[in-house]
Amino acid sequence: MLRFILRRLLQMVGVVIVLSMLVFLWLRSLPGGTVSAMLGERATPARRAALEKALGLDQPIYVQYWEFVKRAAQGKFGASTGVQAGTDAFDIFLQRFPATIELALFSIVLAIIVGIPLGYLAARRRASWFDNLSVVGSLIGVAVPVFFLAFLLKYFFAIQLHWLPVSGRQDSGIDATRVTGFFVLDGILTREWDSAWDAIKHLILPGLALATIPFAVIFRITRAAVLDVMDEDYVRTAESKGLTRRVIRGRHVLRNALLPVVTTIGLQTGGLLVGAVLTERVFSWGGLGEATALSFERRDYAVLQVLLLMFAITFVVINLLVDIAYAVIDPRIRTR
Known part of the structure; x- marks a missing residue:
């Protein structure tokens, strides 16, 4: 029974990794994106570029994903911009x-x-x-x-x-x-x-x-x-x-x-x-x-x-x- 559970746990880890990739890629394909949501009507090209650099969105996609995984493992997903503005997203969860x-x-x-x-x-x-x-x-x-x-x-x-x-x-x-x-x-x-x-x-x-x-x-x-x-x-x-x-x-x-x-x-x-x-x-x-x-x-x-x-x-x-x-x-x- 223990071997069965361990085998399922290893499979579960692989599934979670694949799902995290899908979530990461899907969110970045949505129109507008994080920068537009955070800046709103104040979104000028200069501000967009500065915020993208601050958030690491100017990095290659694999670097962004690795940073996403590290933050997710620590429960750091950023602050809410709409549900409860200013509140940590993981705290809302x-x-x-x-x-x-x-x-x-x-x-x-x-x-x-x-x-x-x-x-x-x-x-x-x-x-x-x-x-x-x-x-x-x-x-x-x-x-x-x-x-x-x-x-x-x-x-x-x-x-x-x-x-x-x-x-x-x-x-x-x-x-x-x-x-x-x-x-x-x-x-x-x-x-x-x-x-x-x-x-x-x-x-x-x-x-x-x-x-x-x-x-x-x-x-x-x-x-x-x-x-x-x-x-x-x-x-x-x-x-x-x-x-x-x-x-x-x-x-x-x-x-x-x-x-x-x-x-x-x-x-x-x-x-x-x-x-x-x-x-x-x-x-x-x-x-x-x-x-x-x-x-x-x-x-x-x-x-x-x-x-x-x-x-x-x-x-x-x-x-x-x-x-x-x-x-x-x-x-x-x-x-x-």
């Missing part, structure tokens, strides 16, 4: 990272808790009214745009019914103690239960909106995987041996059906972390998604490069965790 992680984890856990059992039950009751209704529900979950669903949830449950908060991560009137930046966890650690409950209430609507697509995908993959496994010879052999349904379902059906589901969960989690732009904007969440949208709008290349690089690393780390989960579920994977 650190400030907003807990908000997106908290929302993404809530959404994916919700999708897993509902999607896997529902997919399993739908497969067990193939072609029944329950199966057909579940499939229709999953199709609706994929088809409805996230931003539209977010507006609907906000309108009905926050504005019309006043059951849940309209936006933000927590009411401004709550004097909460900040420890980790994860508002729910902070409330639990400090035993400020009103703070934790208020943070959970703020999570529900954006979490539901963000969980719809992962739920639909996890449900359909689980259903399809369980149907495939149920038709395997070893399941029929287990039934003929007189094993109990609980043993057959747990040891033979669900365990083997989990392999494609684990991959799906990993990909969906990565997608939630980098794709929560619209949901965060609708609910004014203040996470990385909102920062990404603002950095594009305001041409804040310092923030944009740190966000893109961190998103790429996040995907790679999640894939590593998926590979490890694969190896735990199916030991044969470790030898490949």
